[in-house]
Amino acid sequence: MTAASDIERIIRETQAAQADAADPSACAWVSANAGTGKTYVLVRRVLRCLLSGAPPDSILCLTFTKAAAAEMSNRLIAELGRWAAAPPESLVESVGELLGRAPDAREIEEARCLFVRVLDAPGGLKIITIHSFCDRVLRRFPLEGGFAPGFSVMTDEEARDALREAAEMALTAGASRADQALGAALKTIAACATEDSFAELLADALRRKAQLGAILQRDDLDDPFQGMSVKLGAALGLSAGDTGEAIRVRQRGVMPASVLAQAADVLTASDKVTDQELGGFFANAAQANAATVHAALAEAFLTRAGEARSDKRFLTQGVRKAHPALVDTLTQARDEFATLERHARAAATVDASVALMRLANAAIQHYEDIKLERGAADYQDLIDKTLSLLTRQSAEWVLYQLDSGVRHVLIDEAQDTNPDQWRIVDRLTQEFFSGDGAAEHPRSVFAVGDEKQSIFGFQGAEPRRFQEMGRSFYERAKGAGGEWRDIPLTLSFRTVSPILRAVDLTFSGVEGLTAGLSEIRHAAHRQGDGGLVELWPTETSAKADKGDAWRPFDDDSSETPPQQRLAIRIADKIKRWLDDGEILASQGRPVRPGDILILLRKREPFARLIIRACQERGIPVSGADRLKLASQMAVLDLLRLGDCLLQPADDLALATVLKGPFFGWSDDDLFVIAHRRAGSLWDALTESPFLNTTVADAAKLLTGWREEAVGRAPYEFFAARLENEGYRKRFLARLGQEAGDALDEFLSLALAYETKAAPSMQGFLHSVRDSAVEVKRDLDQGRDEVRVMTVHGAKGLEANIVFLADTCSTRSRRASAILDIPDATLPPTAPPLLCWGIPAAKTLRSVVAAREAVRLAEANEYRRLLYVAMTRARDRLYITGYEGASGRGDGCWYDLAANALEKHAIKIEADGPTVLRLHEPQVKAVKPHHGATAMKVMGALPDWVADSVQANQNAIFVQPSLANPSVLDGRRTPTGIDRADAALKGVLTHKLLQYLPAMAEHDRFEAATAFLARESDELARDERDAVTASTLAILNNVAFADLWGPNSRAEIAFDLALPASQGGPPTYVSGQIDRLIITDHDVLIVDYKTGRGVPDTVAETPQSYLAQLALYRLAMKNIFPEKTLRAAILWTEKPVLSFIPEDMLDAAAQSLLCCLERPLDASGRGA
Template identity: 40%
Template structure:
């Protein structure tokens, strides 16, 4: 590259950065509302923080600024960054502060008085009672309901259910409904279990709770039937039972036998048709007819081409007869499906109503709300009736500026709360003294929480609603787009735009293809595409002794995981350079993003460890599945029931006791009594037996937390567990201790009670992965939101079923 070319590239980069910075300053301007669509890496968090800082500098009172974020972690990060910025202003020398304020506003240098006011902002924020209101929407709704509990129709002393208690209440409700069905009081449970089976019931309960708004006014059975085009009186009909009525059975049987004896294509019709004619079971007959009359993808066969020409020439009536039978089948199948769907909808609505009523009863008995209740009840409080007007009047006096982060992930009930607050800014006396603003920032393309109720269409619809209200009130409003990425290389952005250019639907409400620009034109990037790994149909069957649910060794997802691990190990072993060549790739540079935590993620972690690559493990883990927690719970169970040989055997093999497999076999095989008796009688294991005797004695009088803490510290259990299982086990151990403390707050602190309590729920914890501790991070796309890494691997891009 010549000197002139380098200078031109630098000038182009500086111009791009200046254009992007100008857009950022416009978005952060404190006078007037703004709605910002911001691409990933375009600096939206910085814009949000700059806007809060400029609002404060323009004279807004800290307690009148409300900043709503999606997660507690985002709220904490924003608070930290804002405090650092304001603190930096307080300590900076005049030249540095002047330069920072010019960068912030793009205006001329401030005078001494303005600089002095900027220095005071940090102290003002610290002295504000309760601090700056940077919180999640759930925390805000919680505060509103605690301020107006009677107006909201709830207990002033309500509690908020954590995930563990919520899971226990769901299990209690399920048991209540099962008992009601057994007693003949309400058969909703039995009817839905007959459709789903036991395994699908927990997933259904979760879906009902996630979509509870749909069941607030459930439709009547007649209305549900009408929606499927059937009458309720016809639900018992079986249209598929009469398919052969009026048919020439002798001729049809002859055709079936002839087709089954013909070539391969005719056999696809003939063999199942013979089955259908031979059975007296109506369900088996309908299933066989479906295979005969439909193709493998479920579409009807083309009877102008089937059966084959040779067979049709010999049997001219074959195609017309089969076409007529197919038409009757398709009509009957469609009506049977409609009747079945209507019947299931009735069963679902009846069960959902009973489930939600019982769930509300359980919460009401405890004076408890869950997180969805917080938002829903706050929304109803602020939008319905005279009490809502009163609450809005009182709140309206305390909020002048609302800032909403990650708006693309805001659910309808959450928008309801935000709109109720913002509409007051421009209604009647709400448009009172001075500037009152709404600032919203988000990226429709990053909307990944639809399963939690987020609707990307509301991003554009709410923007249009706000713009109309602003125009009616003659209030300034800016709709801006931040397209320039300060994070990613041009090569990465070009690939992203190209990938979605042909299929932009669903990325935004308008369906427009994405457009990204790079601020750093000279930043080197690289995209590697690996070929698809097909399923190996010729792979041998796994040994009969393998577990039936174990994946086959040739499973493509396992093969891919092992290949990725080998490639990552090669990078680190050979000193592979990062794009641009400034340094070698390190384990902490690498982030692997998967769609779900399945065999691909698990095998990748195992394979990386086998290659000696430092790996942080999964971003979420269920503590009941963690080996360290299982070992500690086994210790507690043994302390309560020392005669349980299986529990003791598992405990002896754990790091807490450290027996080898051979030592355990030598101890257990010749025993005449219990394993515990054999252990106590063997002098070779006197130290282990003494440790377990101490645990048994402690179980009689120590609280659950004290019992586990004693095992971990006084007995050295934590050190032994971490030495065997790695530092990633520490998160689960700490969460077990936290759960023990939580249990003691609400229940009689017995070890037996705690074991029963923790066994009923499934506790999942999120591990902090933002730093990675110098290790490869394997996490879901959802868990990686907001994180960055020099090397990102996407191994889970195929559509359809895994594997």
């Protein structure tokens, strides 16, 4: 760690480095440790690009995730907004701080206008992911990119389903012998793969479709697989013509028959068992036919591992002395046979590899046909097709058009950019450093990354590429006379000194974090803030008492699984903190659940255990960050409901439903009808309503539901149960709030299913079980809950207190059976050959080297993952773990940390076992904490605050949005889906309901699809399809036909002046009515509500909605005084049109007017 005396110097150096990195006049390559403020630097560089006169749409910032793009955009817009409204002195100060000098008048004027200029820029700021950028490029040049205009991008689930369909088509073609080459390939594969491994093997091959395509395109041959066979054979040590059969023939001829007979006679006559056994093998070989002679010679010459027998185990000393000439002949034959055996295994490996790639290529061709038929692309296509578009000679004009619009390229999380993505960046910036491109406009390339945080190797990221691309851009910039800056950032603004010291100690001398051998050094900006690192003893396995198998585990017993004991230990620790008011020293306040983050390498089995342990102790916990939909209890209950309604004879399904959230039966309730029944459980239920009301009610409901399940679409059926009938509340009460996400996703899946297939219940249930849909939950929402996440999911996040709970296992990802073998005839940058590492290839040198390269890369990424995990912590880091029956894995996280800390930490007794602790007390003064509800005072209030408002002052303006529940002291508006994109879906639905009614019915689907693809590319395709389906269902519903007729109008804006009763200023109301239907005698006001919180009755309509409609009615009364005014809410989720009675609207209007008579506070609420 850095000495305290050097901190001020490091801070000055960091400020200078940040200023250099933000300067757009130079290209910069920034290597930033965790927590050093890379987003801050990125935003400042974009601001300086804009201040220098660069048009907003000439700046391209590529981020790794949509969340990172959103955060950066929000920061940038917020700063520009502050500039737009800042007083002159404040603006001069802010811009001067950014530039590091006094700004001139032009820069101040420019800064003031940037907010509007950015908002008005065509397409807005280009702060997007690489996939979003490629999508934009291909939509701009679809034909050149190989797509039809208006193509769609498949979701991961859709791509997975299409690949599976394509694989089945290829397997069918091979099995039916319609394609002889494919049939032979399938036969070869079947001889080398097991039934269990085949599916994963083929899936692995299909994931490498881009690499396979590049390999097959290298040679201009009628059969490109022949070229693949020759090159892979050469890489494995084979010569031209070395086929498996040819090698076997040569092996059978290593010893003439006469020598075999002589050897058999000599050795069988020996008195040594070893010689006699060997003589028997030779005798068999001399007498065997061609089909079995190889097996006999292999027994004689080779070990079971396939290597040549050692001299000691080959011939005894007696035979060696008595028959030296024969011994020489046999030894030579042994060595030759062993060499040929290696060649034979190499040939078998080549045959198997080519066969697998032939099958995979056939599946890929079917996959491409499926995508072409659907007009779709997958995410990898976006990268591949864009790269092809930018590297094709015939597309130079595309590059010219793109290049003419881009002046500054910024790359965030550059260490996670894979080689193909780097090639796209390389092509985009090709003209930055040459010819007119380098002189016409100032151009720059900027990248920020950290090799130590490269943890996405499974997505193709190679950390060494960060430095390699930096050197490449350096040479190009210098060659063009441009300025280049390599900038390191080591000062952490996030983490306290004890944790950073532990990081430095842990990774001191550890290889693999960076491409070079540079020392890992961190400095803490938060000097004086207290913090600690604790290393807890692991929970170890103990052998259970097999003689008492029926005795349940005791939580405190050593027989309890170690992962469960650890979960209990962590949950108890958190519970004590919350109960005892444990103080977070640096903030001077008690620890809150939201301060705590529990990090895991893999979710199961520990995530489920720690979540349950927290829930049992009443600790607020957010649940898992990802949910596999088909395995969620809430979804399983819904699937079981469908099962028992479609197949009443399924007793297990019905029993599960009766005991689940729908009915909540106990075992005793179930026993009443199940015990001694004559037929199925369904018969017993429906034929025994007289037993009690519980049975009668269940029988009535299930009978009715069974009729609905046959006649209604799956979405309508399940939405009716969860929303209309209120069963969602039962699910949440029983399974926790996280079940709500699973239920929402299940309904979305049901809605999307109806757009792809006939809406049958059986088909939908099968599609859910057959899918691999995951619900990704955003746990960085500021909720005051303990978070449980994987380290990969926590990338970019932080927490005051972090537990590392899964530290004793080592690399768990199953090694791929397909290996990369370098092609020595091509440059190192060329895609390597693909080799299937069948068992026969286990000892081949090239295969061994490839496996070792994979092992080393995984070991390095495993250690980088630990670095990411440790640096998520701000104030406290707790390292612990649980061991399996075989103990800790070699080189595991726990051992890395323990070896580093044991010489530097102190041993203390805490909660029982001895722990190791690195600790620094709080030295810096902490601002007093006054509780979570304390208001932050921004400064002295101005004098005019105390002045009374006079009647002749300007009137008060109120929008309908101010008619909220807090104003009216009513109930809160239903919250709807707890998701970030809920508001966006609502806006999109409003827009579709505004424009689609004016179109012909047969044009609506295409128009809606195109609109959503253009306006909501951040939504997944299935989410866009769900919005389209729900909107069209409303428009096609005959019950709502009058809403879209010739007498209707959309989005009617109005202004209304409400006079004050006591001579005060009028209240002005402005708003916009979603739909207005005007007939000869009446006017119908319709307001759309898109949330899921639909009230069961009109009387339960939230007061805020009633107040809004009341204001609309008051406005329309002035315009249509002689017409009857009616108001209704269209709930788009059901969908249903609820007419609001006049007395309810009158009461809401009276309450609102009374409220508006009271003085309004700063929030718009009545005093």
